[in-house]
Amino acid sequence: MRTNQLKASLRYLLATIVAGLLAACTADQDVEEATQAANTDHLSEPIVVYSSRKQHLIEPVFEQFTQQTGITVEYTTDKAGVLIERIKIEGQNTPADLLITVDAGNLGYAAAEGIFQAINSAVINETVAPHLRDEQDLWTGLSLRARTIVYSTERVKPDDLSTYQGLGESQWQGRLCLRTSKKVYNQSLVAMLIAEQGEVKAEQTVAAWIANLAISPTSNDTKVMQAIAAGQCDVGIVNTYYFGRLEAKNPDLPLALFWPNQSEAENSGVHVNVSGAGILKYSNNPDQARRLLEWLATEQAQALFAGLNKEYPVISHGAIDPQVSAWGAFKQSPLALSKAFQLQPAAVKLMDRVSYK
Amino acid sequence: MSLPTTLALVGVLTAWLDIDLLVLGHLFEFVIPNAVLNTLGLVVCVAIVTSLIAVISAWLTTVCDFPGRAFFSWALILPMAIPGYVMAFALVGALEYTGSFQTYLRESISSSLILPDIYSFGGVVLALSLTLYPYTYLLVRNAFQTQGKQSLEVGQSLGLSVRQSFWRVSLPQARPWIVGGSLLVMMETLADFGTVAVFNYDTLTTTIYKSWFGLFSFQSALQIASLLLLFVIVVSLLEAQSRHKQRFTNARNTVQARSRILLPSKQAYLACAFCGVIFFIGFMLPIGQLLLWAIPHLSLGLTDQFWRYMLGSFSLSLLAMTIITVFALLLAFAARTQNSYLANWSVKISTLGYALPGTVLAVGLLAPIAAIDHYLARFGFAAPILQGSIVVMLLAYSVRFMAVAFSPIENNLLRVTPSIDAASRSLSVSGLSMLWRVHFPMIRVGVLTAMVLVFVDVMKELPITLMTRPFGFNTLAVRIYELSSEGLWQRAALPALAIVLVGLIPVVILILRADKVQQ
Numbered sequence: 001m002r003t004n005q006l007k008a009s010l011r012y013l014l015a016t017i018v019a020g021l022l023a024a025c026t027a028d029q030d031v032e033e034a035t036q037a038a039n040t041d042h043l044s045e046p047i048v049v050y051s052s053r054k055q056h057l058i059e060p061v062f063e064q065f066t067q068q069t070g071i072t073v074e075y076t077t078d079k080a081g082v083l084i085e086r087i088k089i090e091g092q093n094t095p096a097d098l099l100i101t102v103d104a105g106n107l108g109y110a111a112a113e114g115i116f117q118a119i120n121s122a123v124i125n126e127t128v129a130p131h132l133r134d135e136q137d138l139w140t141g142l143s144l145r146a147r148t149i150v151y152s153t154e155r156v157k158p159d160d161l162s163t164y165q166g167l168g169e170s171q172w173q174g175r176l177c178l179r180t181s182k183k184v185y186n187q188s189l190v191a192m193l194i195a196e197q198g199e200v201k202a203e204q205t206v207a208a209w210i211a212n213l214a215i216s217p218t219s220n221d222t223k224v225m226q227a228i229a230a231g232q233c234d235v236g237i238v239n240t241y242y243f244g245r246l247e248a249k250n251p252d253l254p255l256a257l258f259w260p261n262q263s264e265a266e267n268s269g270v271h272v273n274v275s276g277a278g279i280l281k282y283s284n285n286p287d288q289a290r291r292l293l294e295w296l297a298t299e300q301a302q303a304l305f306a307g308l309n310k311e312y313p314v315i316s317h318g319a320i321d322p323q324v325s326a327w328g329a330f331k332q333s334p335l336a337l338s339k340a341f342q343l344q345p346a347a348v349k350l351m352d353r354v355s356y357k
Numbered sequence: 358m359s360l361p362t363t364l365a366l367v368g369v370l371t372a373w374l375d376i377d378l379l380v381l382g383h384l385f386e387f388v389i390p391n392a393v394l395n396t397l398g399l400v401v402c403v404a405i406v407t408s409l410i411a412v413i414s415a416w417l418t419t420v421c422d423f424p425g426r427a428f429f430s431w432a433l434i435l436p437m438a439i440p441g442y443v444m445a446f447a448l449v450g451a452l453e454y455t456g457s458f459q460t461y462l463r464e465s466i467s468s469s470l471i472l473p474d475i476y477s478f479g480g481v482v483l484a485l486s487l488t489l490y491p492y493t494y495l496l497v498r499n500a501f502q503t504q505g506k507q508s509l510e511v512g513q514s515l516g517l518s519v520r521q522s523f524w525r526v527s528l529p530q531a532r533p534w535i536v537g538g539s540l541l542v543m544m545e546t547l548a549d550f551g552t553v554a555v556f557n558y559d560t561l562t563t564t565i566y567k568s569w570f571g572l573f574s575f576q577s578a579l580q581i582a583s584l585l586l587l588f589v590i591v592v593s594l595l596e597a598q599s600r601h602k603q604r605f606t607n608a609r610n611t612v613q614a615r616s617r618i619l620l621p622s623k624q625a626y627l628a629c630a631f632c633g634v635i636f637f638i639g640f641m642l643p644i645g646q647l648l649l650w651a652i653p654h655l656s657l658g659l660t661d662q663f664w665r666y667m668l669g670s671f672s673l674s675l676l677a678m679t680i681i682t683v684f685a686l687l688l689a690f691a692a693r694t695q696n697s698y699l700a701n702w703s704v705k706i707s708t709l710g711y712a713l714p715g716t717v718l719a720v721g722l723l724a725p726i727a728a729i730d731h732y733l734a735r736f737g738f739a740a741p742i743l744q745g746s747i748v749v750m751l752l753a754y755s756v757r758f759m760a761v762a763f764s765p766i767e768n769n770l771l772r773v774t775p776s777i778d779a780a781s782r783s784l785s786v787s788g789l790s791m792l793w794r795v796h797f798p799m800i801r802v803g804v805l806t807a808m809v810l811v812f813v814d815v816m817k818e819l820p821i822t823l824m825t826r827p828f829g830f831n832t833l834a835v836r837i838y839e840l841s842s843e844g845l846w847q848r849a850a851l852p853a854l855a856i857v858l859v860g861l862i863p864v865v866i867l868i869l870r871a872d873k874v875q876q
């Protein structure tokens with residue numbers, strides 16, 4: 001009789017699982033069918049995207065693309081390094097057409113691993129600035145992020161700030177906060193320092209930062225700003241969109257952004273990076289993938305793609321979110337971003353040597 | 358069952374065929390020495406702290422009686438439903454200098470009140486211990502429950518005090534459970550990335566990610582992963598050695614409702630306070646912090662999609678739980694009946710998947726699967742067939758969580774004396790029918806424990822789910838990761854609460870059920 005009871009509960013279990021999975025999947029199909037039904041005259045194969053840019057930042061963009069073109073987009077998200085490894089393993093059988101990832105270092109790595117094909121798009125070449133694209137046309141930037149200085153408006157005069165390098169001066173002793181060196185944003189910032197002034201000087205700069213730290217490196221940019229607001233330190237380095245989020249939620253925070261390295265004489269500027277994409281070598285559908293990329297470079301798509309994350313567009317006349325443009329214009333570092341990949345390992349090692357955790 | 362794990366392990370080991378001296382040289386000079394020390398320190402401390410919490414609270418709630426005992430008996434399992442990295446960011450959110458709890462203390466009690474820095478070794482140990490002690494607690498609780506009244510009564514009739522009977526009777530008998538639980542805890546600690554990342558604490562696992570994502574050397578990442586495996590093999594060999602000569606069978610497995618030891622009032626308060634503190638820091642505080650974050654964003658978060666993630670998480674965990682528990686039962690049975698070299702080794706290998714960082718294991722498994730797909734494609738099947746199917750997902754989960762299901766089942770099988778097998782065979786009941794009709798009813802509690810552990814673990818799992826999920830299929834864990842890795846804790850809090858809630862339902866059901874079976 002025990003066995004009977006058990007059999008009954010097993011049957012119950014099985015039924016629950018099947019019902020649950022069915023419900024979870026059919027709900028998805030409903031959405032797809034609905035979008036397809038809306039565009040029955042443009043039926044075509046979906047474009048498959050692997051993305052390390054997160055779902056909430058890409059889904060609204062793809063939805064708009066589908067609405068306008070009738071082409072559906074299927075996508076999955078994961079970490080960039082994992083997706084690149086996955087594409088390599090899948091080889092010719094990969095279902096993916098496009099890889100969207102964050103950071104030029106990752107894009108360069110993907111290009112070096114030979115998983116991209118040339119984009120060959122006149123539209124992209126015309127609209128996206130050359131330093132935000134790959135020299136061999138294997139990837140293009142899709143949104144621009146700036147990594148800049150944030151300071152306490154209560155305890156810091158902006159006149160005391162000048163350059164990234166300046167944060168190593170003794171006046172900032174015990175007043176600087178930095179995020180961990182494990183984050184790619186800091187790795188590419190240091191890669192830029194290496195490209196601009198050579199490894200020896202860059203190492204001195206980073207070592208001087210470490211000597212000035214008020215608290216040990218934080219796990220993310222928001223913590224840097226919270227620490228400044230709470231008075232644990234006075235200056236830090238963050239990506240502007242993190243500042244934008246905090247500012248939107250709490251406009252009274254005593255924090256402001258400063259654009260460093262702006263002197264005309266120097267071949268330097270604010271450190272920028274991109275999120276970007278490349279068409280996969282084994283894409284079954286490269287024409288459609290190109291079409292999606294070109295659409296992403298239109299003014300309207302740029303406003304959405306960059307705007308969702310309070311980033312900057314990669315096209316010259318792209319509209320900038322009003323909150324973002326209120327922070328003012330700045331001179332970008334003219335460094336070609338494809339350098340970031342070549343120098344990133346050197347940057348990581350440099351930071352290990354000076355014990356930047 | 359050990360085949361897929363073996364394939365993944367071979368993949369990791371073949372990385373040594375090609376050594377990038379530039380990367381590895383740098384890592385060995387500047388990173389690895391510190392990472393090894395950090396890892397060792399962390400594993401040892403987390404193992405000690407979790408064992409202490411687990412053994413004391415399990416002893417108090419099963420053998421003793423004090424006000425609140427019945428509540429704490431199951432409530433102390435709850436922190437397990439909180440994923441490690443959620444526990445970490447919630448604790449940090451409450452306890453750091455700018456955190457809600459510390460700010461509250463500063464503002465309402467005294468401005469000079471500053472808690473010890475949470476971004477410290479102690480902080481990491483605390484966060485990991487709080488999510489991991491329930492693994493040991495569940496196992497040890499099971500041990501104390503099945504120990505039988507007789508051994509304690511014998512102890513008491515020989516004039517042992519409460520404390521003495523704990524040290525001299527209960528504890529030694531519960532040893533395989535404590536060690537088994539600690540082994541799970543250690544493997545989980547070794548493989549952890551999410552929790553240590555919140556504290557920016559460097560371990561071997563963060564070194565793996567550094568060489569893969571920072572230095573773009575997947576080879577070196579795998580080489581360090583094999584170092585990690587070495588750690589695990591050494592630990593599990595030590596464990597096997599230590600219990601080699603012992604047998605833990607119980608004369609009578611029929612445990613009657615036990616008369617608990619009623620603690621005198623002073624000790625009862627202490628017991629209640631101990632359980633209360635653990636429950637507060639391990640559950641109330643992180644849940645409170647998540648609620649603080651989630652409530653203002655409730656309307657934004659409660660979408661149709663959200664309910665679908667919840668359903669996806671729940672049914673996937675249920676399915677994986679069923680399959681993995683069955684596999685683990687068969688594996689444990691095979692190891693018991695075929696006491697051969699081959700069977701023992703395949704058990705050892707099948708349970709190693711738990712110690713590899715999930716991301717490394719996921720990539721390691723993908724290679725053989727993709728190879729099969731390539732092979733099938735040659736025969737005209739539209740590729741990919743396996744990839745992106747739920748079969749692969751379940752297979753990968755089995756590789757990862759076999760150890761979790763295996764440990765409680767194996768421990769309970771130890772309690773079944775070999776003479777029962779002999780008796781059963783003499784009645785010509787053998788093979789699977791013996792497992793089903795003779796063993797299963799005797800080890801039901803172990804099986805239930807295995808089910809709870811696997812269910813909750815699959816629910817929290819991230820890297821394998823990310824990589825193997827079909828297009829458009831999402832789970833709560835995926836959602837939490839996506840939002841929290843963008844620094845959006847406020848929005849991540851709602852799915853985090855949901856994961857805890859959904860994880861809790863079966864935990865509570867199964868626990869109540871297990872207690873009933875026990876009586």
